[in-house]
Structures are given as C-alpha cells and as structure tokens.
Amino acid sequence: MSVEDRRSAIVAAAVPLFLEGGLAITTREVAEAAGIAEGTIFRAFADKNELVEAVIASALDPTVADEALAAIDPTLPLAERLIAAVDVLRERVTTFTRVMALTGPLRSGQVGQPKPPVALLRLDALFAADADQLRIPPAEASHLLRGLIVANVHPSFHPGVPRSSAAIVDLFLHGVQA
Numbered sequence: 001m002s003v004e005d006r007r008s009a010i011v012a013a014a015v016p017l018f019l020e021g022g023l024a025i026t027t028r029e030v031a032e033a034a035g036i037a038e039g040t041i042f043r044a045f046a047d048k049n050e051l052v053e054a055v056i057a058s059a060l061d062p063t064v065a066d067e068a069l070a071a072i073d074p075t076l077p078l079a080e081r082l083i084a085a086v087d088v089l090r091e092r093v094t095t096f097t098r099v100m101a102l103t104g105p106l107r108s109g110q111v112g113q114p115k116p117p118v119a120l121l122r123l124d125a126l127f128a129a130d131a132d133q134l135r136i137p138p139a140e141a142s143h144l145l146r147g148l149i150v151a152n153v154h155p156s157f158h159p160g161v162p163r164s165s166a167a168i169v170d171l172f173l174h175g176v177q178a
Helices: 003-024 027-034 038-044 048-060 063-070 078-103 118-128 138-153 165-174
Strands: none
Touching (some): 078 138
16 A cells, blocks of 8 residues: 555544544544554654644545535436535535634644635536526525525534524525515
C-alpha cells in the first residue's frame, strides 16, 4: 500500500472517531479502528496534529456532497429531488458543525482554504428543470433552501429536534401559511 493510500485509509477510520469523541481520541484508538499497529500512523503522519489536520480537511471536503447531489435523478418530481438534496446537505451541515466544535474557529494557517462550492451549483441545477414553476430564479431558490437547511439543522439556530428533510422541503415549497 502506498503512503498516500495508507494515509487515506487512516483518515477514513479516524474521521468518525474524531467527530464523535473530539480531540481526546488517541492514536491507539485510531489504529484499532483502522486495523493497523499504532506505529503505522506515525509512518504516515509526522504526529497527531498532522493527523488531525488531515481529518479536518477530509471532513470539510465537499466532494462527497457534490457526488451525492450529482447522483440525484433529475427526472424525479421537484419535491423528491429536493428531499434527496436536503438529506445530503443536512449531513454536510452536521459534519461541518461537528468539525467546528472539534476545532473551534478556524485560525489562520491551520487549515487550507476550502474547495470552491461545486456542490452548491449542483443544488442550483436541481431547480433548473422546474424554473418555469418558480417565482424566483433557481440560484436564488437554492440559496434560500440552503439557509432553511442550516436554520433547521444547526443546533444554535434550532432548539429541539430538527425537522426531517421532507418537512424542510414541504415548508420551503409551501410556506408556513395554512
């Protein structure tokens, strides 16, 4: 296994551990989760800090969300496409929130700049097929839906149990008026 493949496998095992347990997770726990000896971690990473930086970068990488949004069947009805998109974006917001709780505010130089928000363009595209049924442009609808997702998922904006993806889409498409 190449060093890069080994690093990727270690990070894949470490991400859920750090997101659940925070910085108190030990390299021994990471090694156990990855099914390797603890020393293998230090042949792939200089120290625990370098591993944590790789975990953060992986957790913030928008590629998974982008691929999931791209896989949504564009022939589905608008509400079904949006529910699938909200599922993806809820997970993205939840992961981002956990990373921020793990690391605190990003300090300059600690984590590289995030990739461009390609996934957001995918969300815009989900609206495009039904643009003639919208009162606002697809990009604006996408922006508003993202805001509603954050408002319903981020713990500091939504007390109690967050709404389901279907409930978010219903609220978005039909409003609050009875």
